Amino acid sequence: MFDQELVKKIRTAFPRAEKDLNGRKRAFFDNGTGTLVCERAAKAEAKARIDCSANIGANFDESKEAMETVKAGREAVAEFLNAPSGDTIVSGESATKLLFDVSYAIGKECKGTENVVITELEHYANVSPWNELAREGKIKEVRFARMNLEDGTLDFEHLQELIDSNTIVVSVTSASNVSGTKIPLERVSKIVKETKAYFVVDAVHHVPHGPIDVQKLNCDFLVFSGYKIFGSHGSFMYMNPEYMENLKPYKVKPSAKTGPFKWESGTRNQAMFASIKGVLDHFLWIAEQVQSQYEGKFKEYTGKRRAYKIAMDATQQNENELSKAVLEGIDDAPGLLNIPKVKIFGITDTKRLDERDPTFAFVVDGVPNEDVIKHLWHEGGIATRAENFYSYAVEVFKQKKVNRISLVQYNTLDEVKDFLKTLNVICN
Numbered sequence: 001m002f003d004q005e006l007v008k009k010i011r012t013a014f015p016r017a018e019k020d021l022n023g024r025k026r027a028f029f030d031n032g033t034g035t036l037v038c039e040r041a042a043k044a045e046a047k048a049r050i051d052c053s054a055n056i057g058a059n060f061d062e063s064k065e066a067m068e069t070v071k072a073g074r075e076a077v078a079e080f081l082n083a084p085s086g087d088t089i090v091s092g093e094s095a096t097k098l099l100f101d102v103s104y105a106i107g108k109e110c111k112g113t114e115n116v117v118i119t120e121l122e123h124y125a126n127v128s129p130w131n132e133l134a135r136e137g138k139i140k141e142v143r144f145a146r147m148n149l150e151d152g153t154l155d156f157e158h159l160q161e162l163i164d165s166n167t168i169v170v171s172v173t174s175a176s177n178v179s180g181t182k183i184p185l186e187r188v189s190k191i192v193k194e195t196k197a198y199f200v201v202d203a204v205h206h207v208p209h210g211p212i213d214v215q216k217l218n219c220d221f222l223v224f225s226g227y228k229i230f231g232s233h234g235s236f237m238y239m240n241p242e243y244m245e246n247l248k249p250y251k252v253k254p255s256a257k258t259g260p261f262k263w264e265s266g267t268r269n270q271a272m273f274a275s276i277k278g279v280l281d282h283f284l285w286i287a288e289q290v291q292s293q294y295e296g297k298f299k300e301y302t303g304k305r306r307a308y309k310i311a312m313d314a315t316q317q318n319e320n321e322l323s324k325a326v327l328e329g330i331d332d333a334p335g336l337l338n339i340p341k342v343k344i345f346g347i348t349d350t351k352r353l354d355e356r357d358p359t360f361a362f363v364v365d366g367v368p369n370e371d372v373i374k375h376l377w378h379e380g381g382i383a384t385r386a387e388n389f390y391s392y393a394v395e396v397f398k399q400k401k402v403n404r405i406s407l408v409q410y411n412t413l414d415e416v417k418d419f420l421k422t423l424n425v426i427c428n
């Protein structure tokens with residue numbers, strides 16, 4: 001858990017946590033779309049731009065430093081995800097692009113008889129790459145495991161039924177980017193690993209909210225994006241080293257034939273590696289602040305790998321408190337559950353907070369989404385939006401758009417209270 005002092009300190013690590021560029025005090029609740037940047041990450045990124053803007057691969061200092069920055073960034077991401085080494089981490093322009101790269105490479109191996117199993121909870125970044133394979137006839141079909149409409153959870157039995165001996169890939173999100181509902185990845189992993197299918201995880205939404213361990217998940221690919229976790233744009237993907245070597249991504253002939261560089265078409269952006277390292281250093285700092293609460297816990301990890309687990313577990317516990325307040329209310333502000341006109345898409349039981357991230361999709365009966373969003377911004381200084389969020393789940397919920405708030409480590413109970421009070425006004 002974070003105490004109030006720590007929340008204050010965390011907020012000072014984010015230059016725009018309190019006020020926007022125009023000096024307006026506002027609560028930033030649009031984090032699922034992209035978080036505010038952590039100062040440490042922005043400074044590291046700027047330093048890399050200035051000090052080592054040269055391209056990697058030469059013997060002069062700026063070039064050597066650029067290479068060191070890339071290596072250090074890969075290493076830090078590997079420790080954060082508990083991947084075996086920095087050589088298992090590939091960077092890319094976006095999570096969408098990395099998922100397309102993986103789908104193309106896997107498609108080259110297919111005979112047209114295979115199927116890919118995904119879920120109805122997905123962002124389209126984890127739908128379209130597989131649909132493209134089906135459209136091109138590289139695979140027979142994409143199968144969607146059902147979402148339970150009442151709470152946005154995965155129909156696990158249905159997922160199990162869909163996977164068969166022709167399944168080449170099972171690709172799932174770690175959490176819905178609209179309802180916040182998590183998928184029980186370790187359960188999914190167990191069934192996938194009984195087959196020959198590749199196991200792909202889209203961790204883009206979940207990554208700022210809790211610990212991730214790719215070895216425990218036994219996944220083959222796991223992707224996340226820097227801008228959803230307080231850093232710069234650009235994304236990172238863990239790859240099972242065997243598949244990193246054996247699969248054949250589209251590449252230019254002279255580029256590396258092995259390792260992450262084989263997958264990274266074109267020139268690397270060393271500044272994005274500096275940025276993610278800055279973010280992860282911030283998490284190490286959080287771990288130092290809370291480590292006394294974790295004596296004897298996460299003993300299976302050592303050093304920085306343990307520190308990341310501690311930081312992210314504490315973050316998750318803290319965010320559960322925020323979620324509880326959003327749902328049940330705080331002080332004199334009624335929670336979403338107590339505002340009759342509000343319909344929530346996702347888990348609402350506060351005993352099940354571990355099954356969700358602090359992301360809430362909702363509509364207000366009789367009030368258009370645009371009016372809700374405008375009211376929240378103009379009357380309460382709550383920055384958020386209504387969209388389809390490129391989410392397949394929004395269609396399954398039979399909505400064109402939903403209002404969404406998504407909270408992260410710099411959000412406070414006071415901000416939640418302001419949000420609820422402001423929302424309540426337009427619901428009366």
Ligand SMILES: Cc1ncc(COP(=O)(O)O)c(C=O)c1O
Nearest residue numbers: 094095096123125177204205225
């Ligand atoms: C769950 C999920 N997956 C993938 C993406 C796409 O990420 P990127 O913009 O890095 O391609 C998003 C973006 O919102 C997302 O929420």
